[in-house]
Every structure is written in C-alpha cells, then in structure tokens.
Amino acid sequence: MQGSQNVARIVGVIGASGSGKSRWLKDGLRRMKPARLLVWDPQDEYGEFGQVVTDMRELVETLAGLTPADGFRIVYQPGDDMSTYKWKFDLFCEIAYQIERLCVVVEEVADVTTAGWAPPYWSRLSRKGRHRAMTMFAVTQRPAVIDKTFLGNCTLIHCCRLNDKNDIAVMAATLGVPVDDVRNLKADPDTGVFQFIERNMQTGQTGCGALDSRGSHRPVPERNVRTLPEPEATT
Ligand SMILES: Nc1ncnc2c1ncn2[C@@H]1O[C@H](COP(=O)(O)OP(=O)(O)O)[C@@H](O)[C@H]1O
Numbered sequence: 001m002q003g004s005q006n007v008a009r010i011v012g013v014i015g016a017s018g019s020g021k022s023r024w025l026k027d028g029l030r031r032m033k034p035a036r037l038l039v040w041d042p043q044d045e046y047g048e049f050g051q052v053v054t055d056m057r058e059l060v061e062t063l064a065g066l067t068p069a070d071g072f073r074i075v076y077q078p079g080d081d082m083s084t085y086k087w088k089f090d091l092f093c094e095i096a097y098q099i100e101r102l103c104v105v106v107e108e109v110a111d112v113t114t115a116g117w118a119p120p121y122w123s124r125l126s127r128k129g130r131h132r133a134m135t136m137f138a139v140t141q142r143p144a145v146i147d148k149t150f151l152g153n154c155t156l157i158h159c160c161r162l163n164d165k166n167d168i169a170v171m172a173a174t175l176g177v178p179v180d181d182v183r184n185l186k187a188d189p190d191t192g193v194f195q196f197i198e199r200n201m202q203t204g205q206t207g208c209g210a211l212d213s214r215g216s217h218r219p220v221p222e223r224n225v226r227t228l229p230e231p232e233a234t235t
C-alpha cells in the first residue's frame with residue numbers, strides 16, 4: 001500500500017464475501033490517510049473515514065464548492081434501492097473524474113458493472129484516472145462478472161479467498177499463479193487468518209500474505225508464490 005502522490009494506482013480487491021477485502025482496504029486507508037477521499041459505500045460501513053453523504057445533490061454541491069487546494073473525506077452511501085445505482089454510480093464517477101489527486105474507493109463493483117458493460121464514466125476513470133494522479137480501489141466479490149477492461153487496467157491486484165470455480169480460474173490466470181494457490185487461500189474468521197495473493201501488474205512481482213488477528217496487513221510474505229515467466233516486453 002505504499003504510494004507516491006504522482007503515480008496513479010488502480011487497485012483491484014477481489015474475494016468472496018467475508019474474505020477480508022474491506023478489512024484490508026480499511027486498514028490501508030487508516031495508514032494512507034488520503035488528503036482527498038471519496039468512497040462509494042453501498043453497505044454503509046465506511047462512516048469512520050469521512051463525512052457521510054446520502055443525497056446525490058448534496059454530494060454534487062459539496063464537491064463543487066471545493067477549491068483545488070481543499071482536502072476532504074466524503075463517504076457517499078447510495079442506499080438500499082439498487083434500481084437507483086445505475087444513475088447514481090455514473091454521476092459519482094463523473095464527479096470523481098473531475099477531481100485531481102483523489103483517492104476513490106468503490107465497494108461492490110459487480111453491483112454496478114457487468115462483464116460486457118461498464119458505465120461510461122467508470123470506464124473513463126479506470127482508463128484515464130492516471131492522468132489525474134488518482135488512486136482507485138475497486139472491490140468485487142465476482143471477478144468473472146465485472147467488466148473485462150477493469151482488471152487489465154489495474155496496477156495492483158489484491159486477491160483474497162474465492163469460492164466459485166470460475167472466479168478462481170479467472171484470478172489464477174490474471175495473477176499468473178497456479179490455480180491451487182488461489183483455491184487454497186484461507187479466510188477463517190475464527191482464527192482471524194485472511195490470506196491473499198497480490199500481483200503488481202506493472203512489474204509482475206507476485207507475493208502473498210495474510211491479515212493478522214487485528215486486521216493489519218502483514219507485509220512479509222508467508223511463502224513464495226511461483227511466478228510464471230513474463231512475456232516478452234512489447235513496448
Ligand atoms: N471491525 C471488525 N472487527 C472484527 N471482525 C471484523 C470486523 N470487520 C469485519 N470483520 C470480520 O472479518 C471478516 C472479513 O470481513 P470483511 O473484510 O468485511 O469481508 P469482505 O471480504 O466481505 O469485505 C468477516 O468474517 C467479518 O465478520
């Protein structure tokens with residue numbers, strides 16, 4: 001979770017429900033303390049990270065009133081009615097795209113994109129956010145159902161336990177690790193062990209680790225993940 005303010009990062013956080021995705025991400029936010037934070041929080045669980053806003057008009061007005069120098073932390077909660085998510089999420093992404101040096105967190109991406117379709121401003125964010133020195137965290141339970149371009153645009157993938165066979169295969173291929181390494185990831189609330197595999201998508205460096213019982217990111221890999229040979233560089 002180290003980062004430079006000048007380097008855009010798109011972090012894909014993938015894993016089954018209860019696999020430790022949000023715990024890892026929240027722990028990272030506590031340490032990063034981003035100066036400008038905007039969260040899409042459909043499960044109303046990020047209140048500790050900023051001012052909670054539930055009204056889209058209020059979100060638009062609050063952000064429109066900021067100067068480029070202002071810091072802010074806003075947690076937007078779109079509510080329970082998922083039929084409203086489409087327009088709310090598109091507007092959320094359009095607003096986020098306008099803001100320089102933003103850390104944007106999107107929980108449960110599979111609720112708002114499909115394998116074949118992504119909201120236009122979401123695509124723009126994940127393709128061009130790097131020009132705005134953006135850090136983006138996008139969380140999903142189902143890699144097989146989020147839009148395909150997204151994983152390809154990630155600079156880091158953080159993969160927790162998955163249960164679905166298809167999802168395991170998709171993530172093993174994306175991470176470039178043996179399928180069994182993904183299949184064997186543990187998520188055990190009783191022992192507090194939540195394992196993950198991470199891949200830096202720019203360097204191909206791959207490693208694994210686990211949250212400790214307090215939810216902290218243990219940086220030392222527990223074991224080495226076999227990394228497949230890199231393809232010939234094409235650039
Ligand atoms: N603040 C907390 N304290 C203790 N346990 C928690 C806390 N938040 C979540 N958990 C537990 O940690 C596990 C992982 O939760 P979470 O990271 O929210 O999963 P998800 O992958 O669905 O985002 C779950 O078993 C959950 O019940």
Ligand SMILES: [Mg+2]
Binds near residue numbers: 021022023
């Ligand atoms: Mg979660």
